[in-house]
Amino acid sequence: MAKYIFVTGGVTSSLGKGIISASLAKLLQARGLRVTIQKFDPYINVDPGTLNPYEHGECYVTEDGAETDLDLGHYERFLNIYTSQANNVTTGRIYQTVINKEREGAYLGRTVQVIPHITDEIKRRMMLLGSDGYDIVITEIGGTVGDIESLPFIEAVRQIQWELPDEDCLVLHLTLVPYLRAAKELKTKPTQHSVKLLSQEGVHPDIIVCRTEKPLSPEIRRKIALFCNVKQEAVIEAADAPTIYEVPLAMMREKLDLICLKKLDISQYNEPDLTKWKEFLDKLKYPKNKVNIGLIGKYIELQDAYKSILEAFVHAGAMNECSVNVVNIHSEFISEENVSEKLGNLDGLLVAPGFGHRGIEGKILAVKYAREHRLPFFGICLGMQMSVIEYARNVLGLKDAHSTEMNPDTSNPVIDLMEEQKKITAKGGTMRLGAYLCELRDGSLAKKIYNQDIISERHRHRWEFNNAYLEKFEQAGMMASGRNPGSGLVEIVELPKHPFFIGVQYHPELKSTVESPHPLFVRFIEASKNFAEGKNAVKNPLLQSEMI
Ligand code: GLN
Numbered sequence: 001m002a003k004y005i006f007v008t009g010g011v012t013s014s015l016g017k018g019i020i021s022a023s024l025a026k027l028l029q030a031r032g033l034r035v036t037i038q039k040f041d042p043y044i045n046v047d048p049g050t051l052n053p054y055e056h057g058e059c060y061v062t063e064d065g066a067e068t069d070l071d072l073g074h075y076e077r078f079l080n081i082y083t084s085q086a087n088n089v090t091t092g093r094i095y096q097t098v099i100n101k102e103r104e105g106a107y108l109g110r111t112v113q114v115i116p117h118i119t120d121e122i123k124r125r126m127m128l129l130g131s132d133g134y135d136i137v138i139t140e141i142g143g144t145v146g147d148i149e150s151l152p153f154i155e156a157v158r159q160i161q162w163e164l165p166d167e168d169c170l171v172l173h174l175t176l177v178p179y180l181r182a183a184k185e186l187k188t189k190p191t192q193h194s195v196k197l198l199s200q201e202g203v204h205p206d207i208i209v210c211r212t213e214k215p216l217s218p219e220i221r222r223k224i225a226l227f228c229n230v231k232q233e234a235v236i237e238a239a240d241a242p243t244i245y246e247v248p249l250a251m252m253r254e255k256l257d258l259i260c261l262k263k264l265d266i267s268q269y270n271e272p273d274l275t276k277w278k279e280f281l282d283k284l285k286y287p288k289n290k291v292n293i294g295l296i297g298k299y300i301e302l303q304d305a306y307k308s309i310l311e312a313f314v315h316a317g318a319m320n321e322c323s324v325n326v327v328n329i330h331s332e333f334i335s336e337e338n339v340s341e342k343l344g345n346l347d348g349l350l351v352a353p354g355f356g357h358r359g360i361e362g363k364i365l366a367v368k369y370a371r372e373h374r375l376p377f378f379g380i381c382l383g384m385q386m387s388v389i390e391y392a393r394n395v396l397g398l399k400d401a402h403s404t405e406m407n408p409d410t411s412n413p414v415i416d417l418m419e420e421q422k423k424i425t426a427k428g429g430t431m432r433l434g435a436y437l438c439e440l441r442d443g444s445l446a447k448k449i450y451n452q453d454i455i456s457e458r459h460r461h462r463w464e465f466n467n468a469y470l471e472k473f474e475q476a477g478m479m480a481s482g483r484n485p486g487s488g489l490v491e492i493v494e495l496p497k498h499p500f501f502i503g504v505q506y507h508p509e510l511k512s513t514v515e516s517p518h519p520l521f522v523r524f525i526e527a528s529k530n531f532a533e534g535k536n537a538v539k540n541p542l543l544q545s546e547m548i
Helices: 017-030 071-079 091-104 114-132 151-163 189-200 218-228 244-253 256-263 275-285 307-319 339-343 360-372 382-394 445-450 467-476 519-539 541-547
Strands: 003-009 035-041 088-090 136-141 169-176 207-212 235-239 289-297 322-330 348-351 377-380 413-417 432-440 454-461 463-465 479-483 490-494 501-504
Touching: 003 017, 003 114, 003 151, 017 035, 017 071, 017 136, 017 169, 017 244, 017 256, 035 071, 035 114, 071 307, 088 091, 091 114, 114 136, 114 151, 136 151, 151 169, 169 189, 169 256, 189 207, 189 218, 207 218, 207 256, 218 235, 235 244, 244 256, 244 275, 275 307, 289 307, 289 360, 289 519, 307 322, 307 519, 322 519, 339 360, 348 360, 348 382, 348 519, 360 377, 360 382, 377 382, 377 519, 382 413, 382 463, 382 467, 382 490, 382 501, 432 445, 432 490, 445 479, 445 490, 445 519, 463 467, 463 490, 467 479, 467 490, 501 519
Parallel strands: 003 136, 003 169, 035 088, 035 136, 169 207, 207 235, 289 322, 289 348, 348 377, 377 501
Antiparallel strands: 413 463, 432 454, 432 479, 479 490, 490 501
């Protein structure tokens, strides 16, 4: 029988409910319990697949091809387990299910209403993973308490709290305790109001986690406990941390996991085993080297747009005991004139995934620079497609080579719409999504890195390498080193004569976790480290004369 933890948020958005949920899950997992996390988002889109990154950050893709909220990425990175379609539910999906059932006649004769029909469907989905053998299911409710959209979700939590035995569920409320510089004081009033709002909706929190810039004094904790009607030990301080990966340890110091276990009446647990986690943190905190990696994209002002890539760099950096300084470079502003100046100080270059025309030529120029200067290059999805176009134009001499996504009339469509995509017009959930197999070619860099014959990676795209050009590319020195065994789609391209030049049609960043960093990222950072060392060696006159 699973037990349930619900996580709600108050005062403001962006307090890090996802990180707190993932950290709590990590601690419970480290104590030997089987834990999973799911997120309920109150917006009406059926999934975030059609949202642009300005609206909602990165769209995270699961093994089974669900396009989900980026918090699921944190869950996977922290827990080292896969999530699925069932782990992210939106208002849109709930209503879609209820309306489809209504059309089928499931409610014949009755009026379909928010309570009970919508709330019943929310509850059904909240409990769904409970039957998968988990000890604990953590459910994060997106949005902030008091939002109109989140009302049915909070109502569903109220009903579950009422229906289940006391020890089978708990509610954790995350709030902000702001520090007023002028008054030199932490203020508890916003927390009091937010708990009051939640109580008005019928849900009483068992634990209050307070985001704060300053430590919470015992008096502040007492005040929050008293006014919010929780035990003082259940007022938890979540101070700003230098990295999100510190948060599980901070929560352990606050005994958040033990308080949950007590409330849920779970007595069978071990001492937490966080050995691997701590090893990773040590390496992260005390790097021996540093590399500058250029991230070429068009959403560079948004931290969340390339979330999984940035986190994969953190994992790979720690593996290499090397700090990764990501230099965000806006592809729209790269030109022939400034490309050397913009990329000249880099030790590695990653061209990001993306859609549409904006910033494309800048990405192609960046790839050319990396190819010609033997700068380690890593292209992901659109980034891989750009490396193919660059090679076609500048090495094969096909001057107008392009992707039909950007130029439908090109006479050299080296990147073309996949056959199965040609009939599709609807936009939601219709890309090539989720895990597909890829066979690696003997003697390739990819095979050396993965050290496997067949791999499985996650996809999210409509366009692909046009196999009609494959022979020409291979003759000219670009190798298709990974292909789908069934369809023959090219999943990896590389340049064997370059120290590190690899483009992948899939998204390796989605599978990098703290405990198993992605090998492509690890080796890319390693190659960048070597490049940096080589650069420094040439700059050092002493070393140069020794070499002669
Ligand atoms: N727009 C490209 C395609 O659909 C690349 C997608 C991506 O980078 N995720 O194929």
